[in-house]
Amino acid sequence: MFWWLYYATNPCKNFSELPLVMWLQGGPGGSSTGFGNFMEIGPLDSNLQPRNTTWLRYASLLFVDNPVGTGFSYVNKSDAYTRDLDMVASDMMVLLKTFFEGHKEFQMIPFYIFSESYGGKMAAGISLELHKAIQQGSIKCNFAGVALGDSWISPIDSVLSWGPYLYSMSLLDDQGLAEVSKVAEEVLNAVDKGQYKEATQLWEKAEMVILQNTDGVNFYNILTKDPPMSPKKSSLEFTQHHLGRLYQHHVRYLQQDALSQLMNGPIKKKLKIIPEDYSWGAQSTNVFLNMEGDFMKPAISIVDELLEAGVNVTVYNGQLDLIVDTMGQESWMRRLKWSELPMFNKLKRKALYTNPESSETSAFVKSYKNLAFYWILRAGHMVPSDQGAMALKMMQMVTQQE
Template structure:
């Protein structure tokens, strides 16, 4: 693969430069942006980019929040996709975005795990192979950022906000952060964890595909039955700990669904797949990776995001190794995590709730791959003692702007919150930017978990 070749080039040609970036950082003269590298392990480098909000209003009792955005894939670049195509201050054409989340919080984008986007390793053997390893690297990064960013030192509550596979990162990282704070190893205020259309329980999502697509007429009853049988195999393989086999079964299942649904877009069932969600739909035994980044790239107008990230943005940042070629998604990283891909992270969410951490689950109505139905199913498996009360409460309608049309629903009990976002697919901030902005404002106003 191209990314593997790039890594080999690094190790041969750029070793002295790579070693020099152990704690490299830079920024704008006015301090509104900072970025840099942290060597989280020897020869493994994570890239981060911080934006200070021009709207910040902070008081001793209510410090201005900071959001860390965790992209999915696995292998997709948060610094490129989440930043320029979803919630950052500039859009894909490098023009100001009206719905940037900077209106509600400072933002930190990270190319996570190592090997993604501008992040890199000097040897592919250093890529993470589990969500827990990714969480360990990110915890090391946060320890460095607390020293780097005065706002975090001053108590700005940190919110881990995730999308897609990034939800697995967020759940494991959230637990790691709480443990590190309690142990006195990390001086940080954790405000909460938000899981957007997140791949927390693969078996619950797989089990939802047949019924969901039948109800919206993308499959008939025969197709739904076929999908349900595949889902049963996925459940059995996960129960037996056969995660690699379960991933292969899921890949075959998605291939079949795409073909027999008239090429439904699994990120939005109202659309056809102009971007096939499976990289190699022609191979029945394929272990192919979802084309996570292609949907977002299709929303960008004009020059491609690759052109900007390898051109104007790279030139601005100055510290990116010159031989590094930014890619929207690294399949080397995807395949390195392949044995962890189908492992659920429900227990980690339960642990966060037990610590008193605010946990928000939000889901787009039109998503298939991480459907709202699947998210509701895994939430109902939580062992949290407030679950029964949470499920018994009515949902509250959500509105946005001057129109009174319902844009979604929300339910909250103690430190668990769930948002259903109408008219949105997998990428909520892209499809419904107004209600997404309101939502993140509500999330970041929630009480933070105190420092230890």
């Protein structure tokens, strides 16, 4: 498993006075060390220019390419790929145990897991295992909380809210809404029967119905247009597999050609530790396909367990995200069994501003005890790349630096 650590670079504070943040990308098969690092929160952007909203000013950053086979992580036998959330979490426990044993300077520092998309589902499972491991004394670390960004916690809630959300944004008419709702019901039916592989395939069908009815809306930000895939490229990669489009939407998006060239060119050369015959992202298709049966499974009960265990849980979502829209997130959160939920629900949310001089609202937040929710305005699925300043402020608030 490949990981990449940056020590915090705050002009006034030593790294030991700041938290450690681990960032997990989605997919499954999207690379944190590539996408999260160069496109979202790392010190340099994809042109290797300094990013002025890097999280490194207020935290040390640990990017991990997980599950195995993602990014620069690789497997040399096919049965090593993860097939479900339990396997993902148990692999990560091995990495975290090794990491904290080898970097004792981080054992006492508050450790947070931030995530995006499918990374959020993985982060929930990993957080619960980490909490147990710390209690058992098998991992020494100061785990301070998890943040689930635009997270695939309850896939079916996302699918069921696609139609109403697009309709409210004028991207569907009555007829389009009826078509999308019909296919969403098919997905629901498969999930209810526990037919998760079939649900994943129907989910792909639902995406196609949406693309046809919205003139190709971008699932990652409804205000932008999806660049059409070149047919040659897509047919080359996926002649046999029904998951072709699905993979393209969720993993190919995270390793666009320019990023791939950067990672396989200057970065690989600079790192000096990547096997010569292995290229960044080469196994990501297999990562995705092996997780197919797990893809549509919910993880709401894991969030409940984390809350009951007293773990700090933050949920944040971009207003313009479709794939994991805010309506869907609110929907599964209403069904949490956490005993404090009624109190959380009663609270009024607070407006947040990234620029104190401006009256423009950047986000809303609501928090009670160990649960917080951030509504990030004018952001799509990749919150830090759409609203870097607000994402940074949120990270500071979550890690109690604001």
